[in-house]
Amino acid sequence: MTTPTDQVRDPDFARRVRSSFDAQGAMRLFGARLALVEHGRVEIEMDSSPEFTQQHGFTHGGVIGAVLDTACGFAALTMMPPDTGVLTVEYKVNFLAPALGAHFRLVGRVRKAGRTITLSEADAYAVREGGEKLIATMTATLMTIVGRDDVRS
Amino acid sequence: MTTPTDQVRDPDFARRVRSSFDAQGAMRLFGARLALVEHGRVEIEMDSSPEFTQQHGFTHGGVIGAVLDTACGFAALTMMPPDTGVLTVEYKVNFLAPALGAHFRLVGRVRKAGRTITLSEADAYAVREGGEKLIATMTATLMTIVGRDDVRS
């Protein structure tokens, strides 16, 4: 699907997204790395840790959800004009399997980029010996914020 | 609304929930405290920190989402039988205002407790001088897990 909104609005988007990612204390806390930034798509990697667990020893679904939110938001930001910021309106995450694995890979991509509202999707995979397993999937509504000094990338 | 499922199924639910909460590495990481445990309702408190921020300096919505998920899950667990565990099937969170404040209060409560499926809701408030402000709200589907050694509270 090609739409006008699929055009690159900010040739410098990758630098802008990386700088914004680096400004997130929460991603540092989770040891999350921005592995790939493309127009409309980002990939994040993180390792599991006893610090991220829920009560059964799996990685907390909410931690996976927080990084999926970031993947959705930055995928959206790659397609937004310069001097704008991105805020999350809402997201929903479905959990498909326990978050068991040494590493996780989280892939966010834009489904539809509008002037004000963008829909992103993201999938989380547990990386294990012998392959990857889909553990969670998210849809998120992001909003382009213009003219607010406190919300700018 | 009073239904058969509103009966207390485990008189020891508060101890069980507190023990399960204490087993979450993620809640320790967020400095979250279980402030209240009632049948069908829990409250969690946490402080803001530069470690939890997104790129504009607000507390990351995904971190708020992770603690809301915990509030929904443990509210559900208060109403489940002994020797069961709780897993999150899905949640959706809507963000209503930036997560700005020194403290946050998160309130989870059961809307409907079924044999297999429970619906919980949770609200997050930023605690500021002069009052509280609603910043996010969640609905979550929880599943009662029976007979799995790896999923037990």
Add this chain to the structure above:
Amino acid sequence: MTTPTDQVRDPDFARRVRSSFDAQGAMRLFGARLALVEHGRVEIEMDSSPEFTQQHGFTHGGVIGAVLDTACGFAALTMMPPDTGVLTVEYKVNFLAPALGAHFRLVGRVRKAGRTITLSEADAYAVREGGEKLIATMTATLMTIVGRDDVRS
């Protein structure tokens, strides 16, 4: 919670909402009636019919969802300025019990009215002999539309 957005922006909101409701072919198809319009809240009533069923003979959850969407949207519209329109960005519905009953009552209310984005919630009740039963609950994100001739109430 009282916020500036809780002020009445259009004293004529009830007439505007009723006129907009009457313009919905889908509500006529479902035999849905607008039973109450207040600032920030609407109630809709409808009867069950073999025309609305899913495969087990219950009223189709998607039909309940469509009327809940309307309840959320019109609750939001009561709080919007004149000469604006409302569009649904997204909704999520959780089903709590089969939609069995001669009548249904659907209650929509605004949780937070913003300049651009409004969050509404709605509950669906099956009306039976001896009382009402909660069968479904929705959260919906609505958008205020300004300056579009094709989207106006």
Add this chain to the structure above:
Amino acid sequence: MTTPTDQVRDPDFARRVRSSFDAQGAMRLFGARLALVEHGRVEIEMDSSPEFTQQHGFTHGGVIGAVLDTACGFAALTMMPPDTGVLTVEYKVNFLAPALGAHFRLVGRVRKAGRTITLSEADAYAVREGGEKLIATMTATLMTIVGRDDVRS
């Protein structure tokens, strides 16, 4: 992704799904046709009508949502064992463009089929001269129901 649950559990699934679809009063009301039934995937077609409109003359998002729910549910049912039924636990739909068009095509597919819980996704397209336009997308949680005479396909 190949998992044990991707195996055909009911060789007669297509007949079962078609029979269940035909039993839905709501799909007859919407003039919806089951255009394709494959293992893990169904397609539904419907025409627009003044009977399905919201207040601006577009097809009501809730009507699109109801047919998307059906697409998700029957995609799930194709992968369920004989003598089971399917119920919707929850769904979320995001609207991407006004539902304008003479015809709509709705595609549901299973993302993950579990023993109790299945996650389906569905997209709605407006069919217009010169191509299709994505107008809405859904994720839905479906539950396999065993041993209930009132919920069987």
